[in-house]
Amino acid sequence: MKAESLRGARLTAEGIEGAVLAQTLLVPDDHHRALLLKGRILSKADWPVVASARVDELHVVRMEQGDVHEDEAARRLAKVVAGPGVIVHGPAESQVRLSAEVNGIFKVDVQRLNALNSIQDVSIFTLFDGQLVSKGKTIAGVKVTPFVVPEARLREAERVAAGGEGVVRVLAFQPLRVAVLVRERLDPAQREKFQASIEMKVAWFGSSISEIRYVADDIGAVEAAVDALLRDADLLLTAGANATDPLDPTLVALDRLGARMEKQGAPAHPGSAVWLAYLTDKPIFGVAACGMFSRATVLDLILPRLFTGSRVTADDFNRLGHGGLLSKDMAFRFPAYGAFDTLDQ
Template sequence: MKTIHVEHAVGTVLCQDITRIIPGECKGPAFRRGHVVTEADIPALLDIGKEHLYVYDPRDGYVHEDDAARRIATAAAGPGIEMTTPVEGKITLRAAIDGLVQIDTEALFRLNSVPDVIFGTIHTNQLARKGRGLAGTRVIPLVAREESVAEAERVLAEHPPLIQVLPLKPCRVGIVTTGSEIYKGRIKDKFGPVIREKFTGYGSTIVGQTLVSDSQEMTVNAIRDFLDQDADFIVVTGGMSVDPDDQTPASIRAAGAEVVTYGAPTFPGAMFMLAHIGDVPVVGLPGCVMYYKASIFDLIVPRLLAGVNVTRDDIIALGHGGYCENCAQCKYPACGFGKGA
C-alpha cells in the first residue's frame, strides 16, 4: 500500500472506500475499495477532495483481497461446490447439489495456519440442500503477500479437495422388522413408517418390508430374500439389545455379514450394528431410531448412501459430540450432536 497523487493513480487499486457526502442528500461510498482507478474517475475524485489516494500496486508482490480469496476458494473447492463473487473480500462456497458435505479437517487446520489466511466451514458429514452456504474464505489484510497465497495453494494441492458435496446414491432398501409381538399382531409396527420416510427423503426406494418373529432362522431368511431381490441396502429393526429374545446381531452375522462394529458411543443409538454382505450395507437399528428426530441413523446412513467407507474408527470418533441433549424442541442438525469428531 502506498500514497499516490490521484492524477498518477490510473490502473491502481483503491485500498479503502472513498466516501462522497452531499449535505442534506446522502452520504455513501463513491468508490469501493478494490476499485481499479480509470482516467474517467479522476475528475470525480478531485470533486470530492481526493488529491491523494491509498492504493495497492499489484506489481509490488502483494495480492488484493478479492483475488486472494478467489485463488484460495478455487483451490479448495471440489465436486458439488459453487462459489460467489467476492463481497468485502470474502467468498462464500455453497452446495451446488443436494448431498453429503465432506471436509478434510486436517487440511483445513493446515490452511488456517498459513499467515493471513482464514477459511471457516460448517461441520463435515452433514446433509446439505443445493444453495446452502458451507464455507467462507478471505485474507485478513486488504492486500496479502503473494507468498502467503501461494503457500495456501500448495497446502490445498496436497489435500484435494478441501471441501466437496457427494451426491447420495439412490438405493433399493429392504426392511426386516423383528419382534414376535409385531409378527403376531399384538402391537402395530411403528418402525417401518419412520424408515420409509427417511430413506424416501434420501431419494431411495423401499423394496419391501418383512415382519419376522424373534427367530434367528426367519431373520436370516428375510435378509437373504432381499439380497435375492437385488436390494443394495438392508435395514434390520429391533432386537438389538441384550435380552434373551433379542437375536438381531446374531442373525445378521448368521446371514453371512462381516461386522464393522456392534455398539456406538452415541446416545441415542448405542446398540447400533454396521455390517456388510459383499457390497451391501446391513444396519441393525435400535428402537430409539423410531422416536428420536436425530440418532445414529442420521449420522451414519447418509455417509453410506454417499459411498463413504465408514470404519470402526469413524464410529468410535462419534463419542465426542455423540451425546444428544434431548432438547424440548429438537434443533438437529443445527446443534452439536455427532459433530465433535
C-alpha cells in the same frame, strides 16, 4: 506493496490510475451510501466519482512487482480449496463464496485448513465437518486479509491446499434401494406409524424402500428374509434384535449367512444400542424400532453416511463419542426430515 496518501496536486485522475483504494468512499451528504468500495483498482475513469466524494485526502495502495490483488488471490485459493460437489462464486467484496453443488455431507480436511490459516494473510472459514448441507447452501468463504499479497505467499498457500480432493467437498447422497426387516410385534396402528416414519426418512435422502417385511422370532425365518431382501436391496435396516444377546435370532442368522459384524454399540445417547454388519459389501444396520420414530438418535447420524455410498466403519462409530451427548444443542447435526433448509442464516 506501497501505501500512499494522495492530496492536493497529487489527487488527480492521473494520480489514482492503477492504485488500490484503501478506504470506502461515501456520498458526502449520506454516509450510508457508498460511491466506491475499498479494494477497487482505480482508473482515470473513476476520477469523476472520486472527485464527487469531496475528500481532501485519499488513501491508496500501490501494487509492486510480485504483488497479487486480493480478488485474484481469493480466486486462486478457492480453485485449489474447492473439491468435488462444491461451486465457486465471486469474488464479491474480495471474498469468494463456496456453496454445495448437491445435497450431501460436508467434509473438511481440518488439518490442511489449519495449515492454510497459519499462513500470513490467508483466511478460510467453513461450516463444521460432517454437517448435512443442501444444494446451494454456503459452506465456506475464502479471502486474503490485505488488499495485496506477495505472489510467493500465495504460492505457499496453493502448495498446502493442492492434492487430494480439495480442502472442502460435499459427498452426495446416492439413490439406494432400502429393505427393512422388523421382528417387533407391532399392532396395526404402530406398524402404520413405523412405516410412515421410515419411508419419510429414506425418501429424504432421495432413496426408496423396496420392501418392509415382518418376521417371527425364528432364526430360520430371519435368515431366509435377510437373504431374500438383500437380493433386491443395497441397504438393509433391521429392528427388534437384541445386540447384547449373542443368541439373538437376528445375530445368529447373520452369522450363518457369513455376515461380518463391523460394530456393536455406539458411544452416543440416545440410540447407543445400534449395530452394523456387512454381508459381502452390503450394509445391514440394526436399531431398536423406537429409533425409527425419533429424529435425533445415532440412527440419524449414521444414515446420512450410508446414503453417500461410503463404507461406514467401526472408526466412524468410535468418533461419535465427541459430541455424542445428543441434546437440542446438536440439532444442526441431524437431517431436517421433511425438507431441506436452503436458506443461509
